[in-house]
Amino acid sequence: MDNKFKYFVTSNFIYLIIILIMSFLIIFYGHYFIGGIALAVLLILFIYNIKNFQIKRHEWKRFIETFSTNLDKATRDTLVKLPLPLIIINKEGNVLWYNQNLSTIIESKDILGNSIKQLFSSVNVLDIVTEKKKNYRYLKLKDKFYDMHVSIIESSDSRNDIIILYLYDVTDRYELVRELENIKESVILIEVDNLDEVVKSTPEDKKPLLIAEVERNINSYAQSVNALFKKYATGKYVLVIQNKSLIKEMDKKFEILDIVREINVENKLAVTLSMGIGKGGLTPIENYNLAVSAKELALGRGGDQAVVKNGDKLSFYGGNTKEIEKRTKVRARMIAQSLVELIKESSNVIIMGHKNPDIDCFGGAIGIHSAAKQLDIESYIIIDGLNSGVKNVYPKFNLEKGYKDAFINSEDCHDLINENTLLIIVDVNSKSYVQNAEIIDEIKRVVVIDHHRKAANSIEDSIINYIEPYASSTSELVTEILQYMIKDYKMKPIEAETLLAGICVDTKNFYFKTGVRTFEAAAYLRKQGADTIDVKKLFSSDLESYIKKAEIIRSAEVVENIAIAVCPSEIDDNIIAAQAADELLNITGIMASFVLVKIENEVLISGRSFGDINVQLILEALGGGGHLTMAGAKVEITEDLIDNSNEEHAIEEVIKKLKKSIEKYLREGEK
Numbered sequence: 001m002d003n004k005f006k007y008f009v010t011s012n013f014i015y016l017i018i019i020l021i022m023s024f025l026i027i028f029y030g031h032y033f034i035g036g037i038a039l040a041v042l043l044i045l046f047i048y049n050i051k052n053f054q055i056k057r058h059e060w061k062r063f064i065e066t067f068s069t070n071l072d073k074a075t076r077d078t079l080v081k082l083p084l085p086l087i088i089i090n091k092e093g094n095v096l097w098y099n100q101n102l103s104t105i106i107e108s109k110d111i112l113g114n115s116i117k118q119l120f121s122s123v124n125v126l127d128i129v130t131e132k133k134k135n136y137r138y139l140k141l142k143d144k145f146y147d148m149h150v151s152i153i154e155s156s157d158s159r160n161d162i163i164i165l166y167l168y169d170v171t172d173r174y175e176l177v178r179e180l181e182n183i184k185e186s187v188i189l190i191e192v193d194n195l196d197e198v199v200k201s202t203p204e205d206k207k208p209l210l211i212a213e214v215e216r217n218i219n220s221y222a223q224s225v226n227a228l229f230k231k232y233a234t235g236k237y238v239l240v241i242q243n244k245s246l247i248k249e250m251d252k253k254f255e256i257l258d259i260v261r262e263i264n265v266e267n268k269l270a271v272t273l274s275m276g277i278g279k280g281g282l283t284p285i286e287n288y289n290l291a292v293s294a295k296e297l298a299l300g301r302g303g304d305q306a307v308v309k310n311g312d313k314l315s316f317y318g319g320n321t322k323e324i325e326k327r328t329k330v331r332a333r334m335i336a337q338s339l340v341e342l343i344k345e346s347s348n349v350i351i352m353g354h355k356n357p358d359i360d361c362f363g364g365a366i367g368i369h370s371a372a373k374q375l376d377i378e379s380y381i382i383i384d385g386l387n388s389g390v391k392n393v394y395p396k397f398n399l400e401k402g403y404k405d406a407f408i409n410s411e412d413c414h415d416l417i418n419e420n421t422l423l424i425i426v427d428v429n430s431k432s433y434v435q436n437a438e439i440i441d442e443i444k445r446v447v448v449i450d451h452h453r454k455a456a457n458s459i460e461d462s463i464i465n466y467i468e469p470y471a472s473s474t475s476e477l478v479t480e481i482l483q484y485m486i487k488d489y490k491m492k493p494i495e496a497e498t499l500l501a502g503i504c505v506d507t508k509n510f511y512f513k514t515g516v517r518t519f520e521a522a523a524y525l526r527k528q529g530a531d532t533i534d535v536k537k538l539f540s541s542d543l544e545s546y547i548k549k550a551e552i553i554r555s556a557e558v559v560e561n562i563a564i565a566v567c568p569s570e571i572d573d574n575i576i577a578a579q580a581a582d583e584l585l586n587i588t589g590i591m592a593s594f595v596l597v598k599i600e601n602e603v604l605i606s607g608r609s610f611g612d613i614n615v616q617l618i619l620e621a622l623g624g625g626g627h628l629t630m631a632g633a634k635v636e637i638t639e640d641l642i643d644n645s646n647e648e649h650a651i652e653e654v655i656k657k658l659k660k661s662i663e664k665y666l667r668e669g670e671k
Contacts, residue, residue, distance in 0.1 A: 019045070085146070085167040089116050093125030102167070105142060116165070120148070128163060138174055141167075145174040182244035186279040187291040188227070190218060192235035192260075193272045193303035201268035209265045217263065218273075221256045225249060246279065250315070253668065254306040257318045261304070272304035280310040300429075300454025302469035302628075319453075319617055329480065329517070335466045336484035339447065340375065342463065346422035348378040350413060350443070352435050354428035356387045356574065359538070360473045361427035362394070363502030364449065367478035368424050370495050371485050373402055380416060383407045384435050388575045389505065392538045393498055400494060410436040417442055427474040429467055430455035430625070449477055451506075453616060455625050469627065472513045475502030479521040493529035500530040501538050508582055512629050545576055552580040552595060553587075562613065562662060563590045566651060567597040574599060578606040578632075585610065594618075594658060596651060598637075603654045605633040614665070621661040622654075 019042050027035035085102040089095055093116045106119075116123055120139045127133040128150050136148040146167040153162040192198075192214060202210050218237055222229035225248075228240040241249075249255075254275060261270045276295025278287035294309040301307075305318035343349055349372045353361035365381045372379035386394055397403040408416075413436070423443040429450045431437050440446060440459060447464040451471040458467075471477050479499050482489055503522055507514050510522075526532070548571050556565040563584045567577050577597040584593035585608055592609035605622065607615030609629050616624075616631040624633025635657070637650045 085169075087116065087119075087165040087167070089125075089128075089163045089165065091125075091129050091161060091163070093117065093128075096162075105144075123148075138170065139167075144169060144171040146170060182242065182247075184243050185240050185284065185287070186243055186246050186277060187284070187287040188239040188241055188246075189276045189278075189291045189295045190237040190239065191274045191295060191299070193274050193299070194269060195235040195271075198267050198269045198271050203266050206265045206267070210263070210267055210271075213263050213265060214260060214271055217260055218256070221259070240284075243279065246277065250308065250317070254317050257304065257306060273306075274298040274303045275306035277306060277308040279308060280313075297454050297458070300458070300465075300467045300469070302453050316617075316620070319614065331466075332477075332480045333484045335464060336481040338464055339481065340485050342422055342445070342447065343372055343375050343377050345420070346377060346445070347418055347420035348380070348416060349422045349424060350380050350382065350416065350439070351424045351426060352382040352439060353426050354433045355435055356385060357383070357390065357427070357435070358387055358505065358575070359389045359393070359498070360475050360502035360506045362386070362390050363498040363500075364426035364474035364478045366397070366495050366498045367475070367482055367491075368426065368449075369406060370491050371482055371489070374486055374489070379406065380408050380413070381406055382410055382413055382435055382439070384409050388573055393494075393501065396494055400492065410439065413439060414442070419444070421445065422447065424449065425459065425462075426450065426478070428452070429458045429465075431457055431459050434459075449481075450474060451477055452626055470515070472515070472518045473503050473506035475499045475506070476518055476521045479503075479525060480517065483524060491528050493531065493534075496525045496528040496530035497535050497538070500525045500532075501535050504535060504539070506630070513627065545573075548573075548576050549580045549583060552577065553583055556584060556593075558590065559659070560662070560666060561589055561591040563587070563593040564655065564658065565593070565595045566655070567595065569598070572597060572599045574604050574606070577604065578608075581606040581608040584608070596654060596658075598651060601637045603635045603637060603651055605635070605654070605658065607631040607633070618658075618661050618665050621664070622657055 019038065023035050023038040023042060026038060082099060083101065085105055086099045087095060087102060088097040095111050095114055095116060098111070111118065116125065119141060120136075122139065123136065124133070131150075131152065134150045136150075138145045139148055140146075147170050149166045149168070151164045151166065153164065195211075195214075199207050199210060214235075215231070219229060222237075222239050225239075225241055225245040227242075227245065229237065230239075231237050257273055257275070260273050263271050274295055276291045276293070276298055278290030278292070278294060281287040281290055290309040290311075294307040294314070297309075297314070298305050298307040301316075301319060305316060308315040308317070349368070351365045351368050353365055357365075369379045369381055383394075397406070417439075421443050422445045423439065424447045425434060425440075426449050428434055429448050429452060431440060433455075434440065446459065446462040447466070448459055448462045449464075449466045451468055451474050453469045454467055466477065466481075468477060475498075482491070500522060503518065503525075504510070506512075507518060510518070548567075552565050552567050552571065555568070556563045558564075565580060565584065567573075567580075571577075574597055577595045581593045581595040584590055584595070592607065592613040592615055594608075594615070595606045597604050597606075605619060605624065607619050607624075607626070607630070609615045611629050614628050616626045616628055619626065619631045619633040622633040622635055624631055626632055635654050
């Protein structure tokens with residue numbers, strides 16, 4: 001108790017004395033009213049501290065009584081003289097007692113009455129009290145590491161249960177394990193994303209120099225990290241590297257990405273790399289398989305980035321450049337031929353897109369459905385709900401021949417599934433964003449057609465995985481493969497218009513992500529009967545929607561040329577939010593925009609940019625994804641985001657997370 005009284009005197013009491021002196025000084029200079037208030041506050045604080053001290057004194061007394069009652073003298077002596085650091089806490093996690101060994105470690109700092117989390121922030125008191133967790137590994141205290149064992153001594157009154165924490169110094173073991181981990185080897189697979197395209201853009205006499213310069217830089221990089229280096233195919237390399245070197249490269253954000261991108265031998269296109277790193281496997285072959293998976297993910301996300309796969313954990317680096325359009329249509333033709341064979345082998349085809357499908361998703365589904373029908377295979381499109389961007393075109397298909405029974409919901413879908421059913425997923429590759437994830441598990445044969453960067457939780461084990469981030473839209477990809485699927489293919493004008501509408505929406509009327517192949521696809525659809533005036537009518541909006549967009553834009557806050565706006569509570573339409581994000585880019589000086597809208601228990605974010613700022617990387621930190629210039633995210637409103645059921649507080653918390661992600665992106669971009 002002497003220690004506690006000493007602590008009280010040397011801390012709180014000193015502050016009270018200081019306030020008392022300041023109060024007298026205020027009175028001395030004639031401020032009697034303010035001085036009187038200060039003295040009254042001082043009196044209240046003094047009484048509070050005395051009461052608090054008495055409460056702690058009572059708790060300590062009760063602990064000593066319980067301690068003496070529950071433990072015999074031999075046990076008490078053993079605990080006091082135990083050569084291990086020992087702490088006793090109550091059910092609230094407050095320290096009631098600790099032995100001399102711990103006192104030496106914490107350098108005589110008094111922690112009585114304080115929470116155990118002040119020593120170990122990772123310790124969850126609730127887990128200890130409920131005996132959910134009895135052992136903790138590698139807790140850091142000062143410069144050493146400890147394992148902690150929990151023991152609960154029960155009393156007749158559960159409120160007086162004593163919790164004893166035993167600490168074991170395992171610093172030597174920790175250092176040994178860390179050193180062993182550092183010398184373990186990981187596998188890096190490197191692939192030049194666009195070697196053929198870059199070589200074609202280089203003068204004939206400079207082409208050998210370009211290839212040699214790429215290999216020289218990668219070889220030098222391998223030597224700088226002391227890695228085993230081997231070229232196993234044109235533009236493809238494998239490195240075996242120790243973890244300690246890999247960690248340094250992760251800290252440096254894999255500078256080789258920037259080094260290779262800056263190669264200039266009169267090549268018009270920049271050289272970019274995709275890197276897949278496998279780490280944490282028990283065997284070299286496991287790390288190699290992890291590296292293969294990571295590299296596929298890097299390629300699927302558009303290249304120019306490194307993906308580290310440590311077991312199931314993924315880390316992303318780079319990805320700051322625009323995807324390069326592939327000029328050859330060889331892959332599109334191969335995909336089309338394979339898809340025709342799969343459809344013909346199927347008893348029926350089910351087409352599914354993402355939740356709340358937009359016109360691009362709907363257009364892609366319509367294109368695939370049209371092809372399946374012309375191949376005389378029954379086809380169905382899952383529609384569990386449409387956003388406002390499809391409301392003008394959807395009713396027209398109910399009047400078209402061949403579409404009367406084409407649209408079904410997820411519940412009706414289960415009755416149509418058999419062993420030969422083919423599932424084609426359009427405009428989404430993330431399992432968590434499809435309309436119904438259970439259907440993917442139920443159907444064995446799956447095809448994915450998408451233009452978004454490959455997600456971390458992308459759909460696996462698909463027969464065909466046609467993910468091309470360079471493409472403007474899924475409608476563009478579907479339009480291309482339709483030309484190779486059926487000879488003399490003829491689609492209905494309404495089908496062609498829906499596909500063209502999908503391209504127009506995702507390119508913002510051919511402003512963004514528009515390449516040569518985008519215009520070729522649009523020209524083909526025009527030949528198939530798409531009327532541009534009718535397409536324009538599909539996008540017409542009423543005066544009320546226009547006013548709503550104006551209200552959203554008016555609320556925008558601009559920071560570092562980035563606009564952030566929040567939809568008013570009466571606006572719960574993600575399409576209007578996305579359109580407002582597009583409109584914000586028309587304002588001079590704004591390089592990127594983010595618009596937030598609350599829909600039920602979720603906050604949806606639409607991100608847009610001109611390309612100088614990668615909105616996909618920013619929103620990826622919030623669980624979203626997309627492209628360099630256009631991305632989105634969905635944040636679920638959980639209890640930790642709501643303060644006293646205040647929904648505005650939840651949106652504020654999401655904005656804080658968004659701003660933090662923006663700051664991190666800008667900070668890393670400056671390095």
